[in-house]
Amino acid sequence: MTLGSSGIKERLNIVITGVGGQGNVTAGIIMGEAARLAGLNAVMSEIHGLAQRGGVVSVDFRIGDVYGPIIPDGQVDLVLGFELLESYRALSRARPGTTMITSTERIVPSSVNVGDAKYPDLAALRERALSRGIRIYEVDAPSIALAIGSKLSSNMIMVGAAYGAGFLPVRIDHIKDAIRLHFRESLWDVNFRAVEAGAQEIRRLASTM
Amino acid sequence: MSGHRRLLDLREGDSLFLLGNEAVARGLLEAGVGFAATYPGTPSSEVGEVLNDIAQEAGMYFEFSVNEKVALEGAAAASMSGVRSFAFMKHVGMNVASDAFMSLGYTGVRGGLVVMSADDPSMYSSQNEQDNRHYAEMAWVPLVEPSNPQEAKDFLVYAFELSERRGVPVLFRTTTRVSHMRGVVRAGPRKQPSAKGSFKRDPWHLSLLPAVARRLKEELLNKYEVLRKDADSSPLNVIIGGGSEVGAITSSAAYNSLMDALPDLEVKVDVLKLGMSNPFPEELVGSFLRSHKTVLIVEELDPFLELRTRALAQMLGIGTRVIGKMDGYFPPAYEYTPSAVRSSIARALGVPTVDAKPMDLGVELPPRPPVMCPGCPHRATYYAVALALRQLKLKATIFPNDIGCYGMGFYKPFEMGDMTLCMGSSIGTANGFSQVTDQPVIAFIGDSTFFHAGLPALVNAVHNNRHFLLVIMDNSTTAMTGFEPPPNVPYEAGGRPATPISIENVVSAIGVKYVKVVDPYDLRGTLAAVKEALGYSGVSVVIARRECALLRDAEIRRSGEKIPVYEVDQEKCAGCLNCVQDFSCPSFYANDKGLAEIDAELCDGCGVCVQRLVCPPAAIHESKEGRD
Numbered sequence: 001m002t003l004g005s006s007g008i009k010e011r012l013n014i015v016i017t018g019v020g021g022q023g024n025v026t027a028g029i030i031m032g033e034a035a036r037l038a039g040l041n042a043v044m045s046e047i048h049g050l051a052q053r054g055g056v057v058s059v060d061f062r063i064g065d066v067y068g069p070i071i072p073d074g075q076v077d078l079v080l081g082f083e084l085l086e087s088y089r090a091l092s093r094a095r096p097g098t099t100m101i102t103s104t105e106r107i108v109p110s111s112v113n114v115g116d117a118k119y120p121d122l123a124a125l126r127e128r129a130l131s132r133g134i135r136i137y138e139v140d141a142p143s144i145a146l147a148i149g150s151k152l153s154s155n156m157i158m159v160g161a162a163y164g165a166g167f168l169p170v171r172i173d174h175i176k177d178a179i180r181l182h183f184r185e186s187l188w189d190v191n192f193r194a195v196e197a198g199a200q201e202i203r204r205l206a207s208t209m
Numbered sequence: 210m211s212g213h214r215r216l217l218d219l220r221e222g223d224s225l226f227l228l229g230n231e232a233v234a235r236g237l238l239e240a241g242v243g244f245a246a247t248y249p250g251t252p253s254s255e256v257g258e259v260l261n262d263i264a265q266e267a268g269m270y271f272e273f274s275v276n277e278k279v280a281l282e283g284a285a286a287a288s289m290s291g292v293r294s295f296a297f298m299k300h301v302g303m304n305v306a307s308d309a310f311m312s313l314g315y316t317g318v319r320g321g322l323v324v325m326s327a328d329d330p331s332m333y334s335s336q337n338e339q340d341n342r343h344y345a346e347m348a349w350v351p352l353v354e355p356s357n358p359q360e361a362k363d364f365l366v367y368a369f370e371l372s373e374r375r376g377v378p379v380l381f382r383t384t385t386r387v388s389h390m391r392g393v394v395r396a397g398p399r400k401q402p403s404a405k406g407s408f409k410r411d412p413w414h415l416s417l418l419p420a421v422a423r424r425l426k427e428e429l430l431n432k433y434e435v436l437r438k439d440a441d442s443s444p445l446n447v448i449i450g451g452g453s454e455v456g457a458i459t460s461s462a463a464y465n466s467l468m469d470a471l472p473d474l475e476v477k478v479d480v481l482k483l484g485m486s487n488p489f490p491e492e493l494v495g496s497f498l499r500s501h502k503t504v505l506i507v508e509e510l511d512p513f514l515e516l517r518t519r520a521l522a523q524m525l526g527i528g529t530r531v532i533g534k535m536d537g538y539f540p541p542a543y544e545y546t547p548s549a550v551r552s553s554i555a556r557a558l559g560v561p562t563v564d565a566k567p568m569d570l571g572v573e574l575p576p577r578p579p580v581m582c583p584g585c586p587h588r589a590t591y592y593a594v595a596l597a598l599r600q601l602k603l604k605a606t607i608f609p610n611d612i613g614c615y616g617m618g619f620y621k622p623f624e625m626g627d628m629t630l631c632m633g634s635s636i637g638t639a640n641g642f643s644q645v646t647d648q649p650v651i652a653f654i655g656d657s658t659f660f661h662a663g664l665p666a667l668v669n670a671v672h673n674n675r676h677f678l679l680v681i682m683d684n685s686t687t688a689m690t691g692f693e694p695p696p697n698v699p700y701e702a703g704g705r706p707a708t709p710i711s712i713e714n715v716v717s718a719i720g721v722k723y724v725k726v727v728d729p730y731d732l733r734g735t736l737a738a739v740k741e742a743l744g745y746s747g748v749s750v751v752i753a754r755r756e757c758a759l760l761r762d763a764e765i766r767r768s769g770e771k772i773p774v775y776e777v778d779q780e781k782c783a784g785c786l787n788c789v790q791d792f793s794c795p796s797f798y799a800n801d802k803g804l805a806e807i808d809a810e811l812c813d814g815c816g817v818c819v820q821r822l823v824c825p826p827a828a829i830h831e832s833k834e835g836r837d
Contacts (some may be wrong), residue, residue, distance in 0.1 A: 013466060015765075017421050019577070028391070029391065034227070035226075041393060042393065043390060043392045044390070044392075045389055046389050047333050047385075047389070048334065049334065049579050050334055050577035050579040050616070050617060050689065051581070051582070052614065052689065053576070053795075054578050054580040054582060054583075055579035066545065067464070067466075067468040067469050068386065068464075068468070069390045069391070069548055070386065070546045071547075072547040072551065072565070073362075073546075073565040073566075074565025074566075076311070085574060085577070087573060088570065088572075089574050091568055091570060092569070094242075094568050104797075106793075108797060109576065109578075109614075110430070110578060110580045110620070110621075111575045111578060113789050113790060114622050114791060115790060117573075117576065119575060120572050120574055120576065121572075125572055128570045130386040130570055150837070151810065151836070152837060161796075172380070178226075181225075183703060208802070
């Protein structure tokens with residue numbers, strides 16, 4: 001079984017990371033439901049921590065011949081990050097060749113605000129990651145969401161980006177059907193557009209690399 | 210999310226991508242359960258989230274009980290009246306319910322009674338990682354352990370049938386990685402529940418006076434012999450593979466990690482997966498031991514299966530090498546990831562495996578500890594208490610804290626969490642601190658936690674003439690677990706009307722003389738009340754009442770309005786950063802010029818920061834545009 005254009009066989013391991021309130025769990029649900037509709041096995045695990053909003057929310061998402069949701073160390077194919085700092089944090093679980101698709105959104109953690117830590121130099125981080133064999137795509141999800149007309153649709157832009165980059169071996173109709181299953185009807189259209197815009201953006205980024 | 214109706218609509222044979230806890234809820238529909246009760250606790254809470262939406266339509270009675278013990282006692286009575294009943298909770302909730310649970314084997318049950326305990330290896334959202342499988346053994350009742358959402362549903366139906374067939378309660382134990390795992394679940398047929406039963410008196414089985422209990426213990430032991438045979442022949446206990454010299458005995462989420470680790474190991478392993486692990490299936494395990502030279506025990510937390518396997522091997526005189534935690538090969542704590550299982554097996558068997566080191570970017574990333582949300586009333590309360598302490602120059606104050614969102618007062622900048630043990634312990638430990646020290650004591654507890662386990666401790670404090678300040682942080686919901694209604698609100702599960710219990714009336718009735726209700730958004734008023742209360746001799750109570758900001762957001766969105774947003778006038782900002790550092794609302798940050806700014810996407814429009822107690826130069830004002 002070859003999954004999508006990513007050329008990954010048998011298993012696909014994705015870490016979907018972000019900050020509580022960004023909707024990355026919902027993103028995983030849509031991806032999993034789409035995989036089910038495409039006849040694939042999918043599992044995921046969500047760890048919320050204590051906070052309703054503002055803490056790290058990390059989702060392990062897997063498609064293919066797997067049992068549990070926890071991705072073994074060094075087997076992450078894609079980091080789908082909704083917040084820059086959290087995307088780089090998740091790279092601790094990556095391997096050379098891992099792709100990172102990250103939103104450019106930044107949410108300053110409280111440790112920086114209370115003076116316990118410094119916000120890192122993102123350019124330096126990027127250089128380090130590239131030098132370790134990470135492929136990086138930065139998606140300006142907040143601006144695209146604004147253009148679509150719903151700031152809350154950033155998460156579906158990221159789903160679209162994962163799909164557009166070949167990490168979701170389903171048809172776009174599967175994603176749309178998943179959205180129909182999980183959102184109320186008034187939100188279908190904006191989320192369809194978000195997925196399409198995300199897919200388009202990642203193809204644009206790929207063509208300029 | 211369009212609610213959980215799809216769990217009702219799901220037809221036999223259809224599938225959905227479901228959370229383990231959602232699958233449990235579907236299992237309740239397929240088992241025809243008529244009574245369900247819980248006290249919310251992660252990682253079990255989503256079961257309640259679903260039932261809150263669909264129980265009524267499914268013909269099931271469901272409630273968020275005041276605590277786990279009451280939930281289980283209600284379920285037990287429903288069961289004795291012939292109704293299939295379910296009580297569910299997080300692992301530490303079982304401690305609260307255990308007083309009832311330990312006796313239910315003696316009374317036995319009529320309608321199937323299943324108790325779900327959601328354990329939390331690695332303590333993602335808990336104060337400990339106790340292994341609740343021991344409860345099944347202690348109570349002499351069957352234990353069922355699913356490992357994924359499909360099993361969570363299927364095994365639950367099995368557990369109800371077993372409970373009813375043998376007349377015993379069944380402990381249904383999940384873990385975080387089962388309850389919070391999503392997977393493809395295929396539905397079975399629904400069974401129409403009966404939410405009403407009738408009770409036939411049977412005091413010689415149900416009233417556990419010593420004379421009754423002594424006789425019933427023998428009945429329980431007899432039942433247990435039958436259950437042993439059930440375990441040996443249970444379809445939940447399966448062998449995968451065959452013909453290898455190496456075997457593994459496993460259960461729950463550890464099974465998944467084992468199966469995901471095996472492809473990376475150069476060894477063939479037969480797997481005995483136990484879905485019903487108490488009573489211990491001795492015949493099955495005995496024959497598995499006999500047919501393997503080496504048997505690995507792969508289980509999270511305590512050596513529950515391992516101890517029994519080793520005892521069995523000794524009893525039967527089997528020389529098979531057993532490898533587990535007790536000989537140091539497998540970790541004694543935390544959840545088992547595929548990587549952890551992989552390296553443990555490689556070391557135990559001396560076989561090669563892949564060794565993946567974490568990628569190091571060589572840059573230290575700032576941690577992101579959990580925070581109270583923008584607009585959270587608890588932040589304002591803590592801020593007012595901090596001001597009071599500074600103004601009164603109080604030193605060495607002790608802050609017993611409790612379980613809930615406000616527990617994040619532990620973190621900077623407030624650092625007001627000196628001791629937290631369990632639900633209600635803030636008031637219980639305040640009893641002790643105020644007795645043996647002469648330090649000021651300020652205890653914090655939420656509204657839901659106060660009713661859950663705080664009440665008896667407050668009675669104790671008043672009765673014994675203690676001296677401390679109790680701040681009850683009433684946000685009128687159980688926010689941390691998903692906004693379940695506590696007893697002080699006028700509605701219950703599914704939005705049905707309920708009788709609200711007034712916290713101030715309860716506190717006054719207990720005999721607390723100083724009781725003051727404040728709005729934490731009013732910093733001046735809250736500060737004044739806290740200072741006054743600290744000057745009072747005896748137990749004083751300040752109730753800081755303001756609805757959870759996220760609930761209010763939801764109301765604003767439903768009404769189609771925008772959430773107001775505030776901004777910092779850069780001309781007026783003095784750069785003191787009091788708002789960023791001391792008030793520490795996450796929507797604030799310091800910009801490149803060292804001045805404060807508000808992230809309009811995060812601001813919740815509470816407006817607390819406008820007050821001069823937060824912003825001395827009054828540089829913060831409402832911006833023209835709100836947000837969605």
